[in-house]
Each structure stands twice: as structure tokens, then as C-alpha cells.
Amino acid sequence: MTKIRESLGIEECFMLQILLGKWIAKKGGVAVLLMVGNLITKVTKSKKDDELWAKIKPIIKKYK
Numbered sequence: 001m002t003k004i005r006e007s008l009g010i011e012e013c014f015m016l017q018i019l020l021g022k023w024i025a026k027k028g029g030v031a032v033l034l035m036v037g038n039l040i041t042k043v044t045k046s047k048k049d050d051e052l053w054a055k056i057k058p059i060i061k062k063y064k
Helices: 004-009 008-029 029-043 047-061
Strands: none
Touching: 008 029, 029 047
């Protein structure tokens, strides 16, 4: 989080925290984890990320 604060500034980081908190409150933590995990695997080119997500995703879905 400190790298984000350095690049964005304190006010922008605080706004990001508020938006993320509202998003988690609305969608739920598990749904947000699934959305972020899917986004990470789409954005990155690494096959290791895809393999790891394929193992983790079913475990997270159990708690949905």
C-alpha cells in the first residue's frame, strides 16, 4: 500500500480505500476476490498465474 501512496498521494489513496470498501460491502469479499483474481489472470501474461488461479479459484468459490 505504501507504493500506491507514494505514486498517488494521500488523498487519492484514501479515496481508493473508500471506493474499495464500498465495493466489498456491496458485492461481498468472496465475489471481489474472484473478480480481482480473474482480472489478474487476464492482464498478466504469466502462465504461472493462470495455473495458480486454477488451483485457488475452486477453493474460494466454496465460500461463496
